[in-house]
Amino acid sequence: MSEKKLKDNHEPSCPITGKKTSIGGQALMEGIMMRGPEKTAMAIRNAKGEILLETFDTPVTTSRFKKLPFIRGIFGMISSLTLGYKCLMRSADVALADAEESDRKAKEKKEASAAPEDSVSTEKEAVEAEEKKEAAGSAPAGSAAENQTETEPASDAFHPEQEKDESTLTDAVYASAGNSGANGIPKGEDSPIQSFETTPSADAGTSAESARTQHGTQRADAAEAEIFDSVADIADTSSSAETETGAPTIRRTQGETKAEKSGGAATTIVMILGVALGLLLAVGLFIAAPAYLFKLFANLTNINLTTNSYGISLLRSVFEGVLKILILILYMFLVSRMKEIRRVFMYHGAEHKTIFCYEHGLPLTVENIRIQRRFHPRCGTSFLILVLLVSMVLGFFIPAFLDTWLRVLIKLLLLPLTVGIGYELIKLAGRKDNLFTRITSAPGLWLQRITTVEPDDGMIECAIAAMNEVIPEDKTKDNW
Numbered sequence: 001m002s003e004k005k006l007k008d009n010h011e012p013s014c015p016i017t018g019k020k021t022s023i024g025g026q027a028l029m030e031g032i033m034m035r036g037p038e039k040t041a042m043a044i045r046n047a048k049g050e051i052l053l054e055t056f057d058t059p060v061t062t063s064r065f066k067k068l069p070f071i072r073g074i075f076g077m078i079s080s081l082t083l084g085y086k087c088l089m090r091s092a093d094v095a096l097a098d099a100e101e102s103d104r105k106a107k108e109k110k111e112a113s114a115a116p117e118d119s120v121s122t123e124k125e126a127v128e129a130e131e132k133k134e135a136a137g138s139a140p141a142g143s144a145a146e147n148q149t150e151t152e153p154a155s156d157a158f159h160p161e162q163e164k165d166e167s168t169l170t171d172a173v174y175a176s177a178g179n180s181g182a183n184g185i186p187k188g189e190d191s192p193i194q195s196f197e198t199t200p201s202a203d204a205g206t207s208a209e210s211a212r213t214q215h216g217t218q219r220a221d222a223a224e225a226e227i228f229d230s231v232a233d234i235a236d237t238s239s240s241a242e243t244e245t246g247a248p249t250i251r252r253t254q255g256e257t258k259a260e261k262s263g264g265a266a267t268t269i270v271m272i273l274g275v276a277l278g279l280l281l282a283v284g285l286f287i288a289a290p291a292y293l294f295k296l297f298a299n300l301t302n303i304n305l306t307t308n309s310y311g312i313s314l315l316r317s318v319f320e321g322v323l324k325i326l327i328l329i330l331y332m333f334l335v336s337r338m339k340e341i342r343r344v345f346m347y348h349g350a351e352h353k354t355i356f357c358y359e360h361g362l363p364l365t366v367e368n369i370r371i372q373r374r375f376h377p378r379c380g381t382s383f384l385i386l387v388l389l390v391s392m393v394l395g396f397f398i399p400a401f402l403d404t405w406l407r408v409l410i411k412l413l414l415l416p417l418t419v420g421i422g423y424e425l426i427k428l429a430g431r432k433d434n435l436f437t438r439i440t441s442a443p444g445l446w447l448q449r450i451t452t453v454e455p456d457d458g459m460i461e462c463a464i465a466a467m468n469e470v471i472p473e474d475k476t477k478d479n480w
Contacts, residue, residue, distance in 0.1 A: 019359050020430055020480035023470055024378070025463075026084045027347035028091035029340070032463050034351070035083065036470030037477045043466035044091050047098035051462055054090075055469045059083070073423025074416045080380075085275065285327055286388070287411050290320035291404045305401055312400040321392025325443075328384065332450045342453060347462070349374040350455035352448075354463040358471070364464045366457050374452045375445045377437075378430045378480075381452075382444020387422040389443070394418060430480045 025034040031044030035058055044052045059079060061067070066075045294316050298305050303312065335341045353372040354364065362368040376382075391411065398410055429437040455463075472478055 019361065020378075021355065021359055021478045022480050023355060023358070023467070023478050025351040025355065025466070026087065026380075027344045027351055028088055029095050029344065030347075031091045031094075032347050032351050032459075032466050033084065033087040034463075034466040034470045035080075036472060038472050039470045040083065041466040041469035042087050042090065043462040044094050045458060045462055046094055047102060049458075051465050052094060053465050053469065058470075069424060070417070070420035073420040076423060077419055081275070089270070283412065285331075286324045288408050289327070290323040291408050291411075293323060294319050295404050308399055308401050313396055313398070316400045317392055317395035317398075320395060321388065324388045324391070325385070328388065329447065329450070332447065336450055336453075345451055346453045346455045347459050349452040350459040350463040352376040352379065352452060353455070354460065354467050358467060364467060366460050366464070369460050369463070370457070374454065375448045377441040377445065378426060379444060379448060379451075381447050382429070382441055383422055383426050385443040385447055386425050386440060387418055389440075390421045390425070391418050427480075 023034060023036045025032055028042065028044060030046075031042060031052075033040065033042045037060075038058055039055055040058045041053065041055045044054075046052055061075065061079075066072060295305070297303075297319065303315075305312065336345060350369070352374050353369045355376060356372040357364055357369045360372070391414075394414055394417070395411065398407055402410070425440055429441045
């Protein structure tokens, strides 16, 4: 293969091996999901710089009906939306756990910075107590008995009751911790809880108080650790490794963590509500709003909507279709200004570049992926544009004189057909490279200049980790 050179627009010209893969992906919060014919993988970067890698079987349909042309697009979109939303929620859980951990560390740092002020008074009290002990030790034997109630016992004195109290405290602590320390070290081993050792002490009250304080700290740490159980549980079913780029990776195969099992119902409810609100917003923005805006436009321009005219139907269809595309472009542009969404778009670019690198037959390395194009013709963004264009064509066949609410209802009923046609067009663009497919792919490629951003090397590492997990051993299984 010849050396690749960058064009003026910084997009590379790469050799094509002729392979077009069915492997697709989705950008997540600080991560990427890749979906192959057999396996699906998520690679999420946590706050420690580790890549959390989770793999599971790709849902496969055996129904012939769901594989029929114009029908498969509907079920394919539903499956993609469901899986993509679940992965997005999972990446949000990791990001939330990282944010909570950062807040906890900041709180601990703040408390630690305030500790020296408290230690000054504590140290002063300790010096005064030591002076009293020295005074009691240097006093005559006769006066020692008199001062016994005012001073503390000598450091070399043995007090059976003190030993009993400390031993009882130690047993109680180990019993409450399940015969092990907060770090899981069994009683009797080299435990970090040194205050619980039953050695003679100079001050039984001080020793007992120290033990109680340290035990309370250990239990607090254990309670705080449970907050991040969803991340820590990965270790139960995973193994640490490194990617080919050297990034630390935590692997987890198919299976649910304790947090996922306990929060499964809540996650499902949130997912259903999110999908419902998303669909409601989509219907309002892309179907209802354009229809009512054209009615307002017709009233302002004195267009007679009561006549069945092909000219008016064409005008209405084009008006509503162009307005839908403008709304989509404006929406994408506005959300791309947000810092978090911009990072998602950067991961989107890493996903496209990685798939291109694989299709070009190059090794999946950061260097090879970095020079690939970030605009892919079989992207979900292109699918959205195609669906809007198809709806514009179908809208021409809806009589313009119908009431607005009735037109909205008809468009909703035509939505499965619209999606099915759009899916077949994106499939055709993947198989063929001719004037028609280039024309249909062009609007989506233009919109990808907003929805994809050049990624950094860390994002590319996530894409490599996810991609390596989903490439089938039989390379023919992922042919487009």
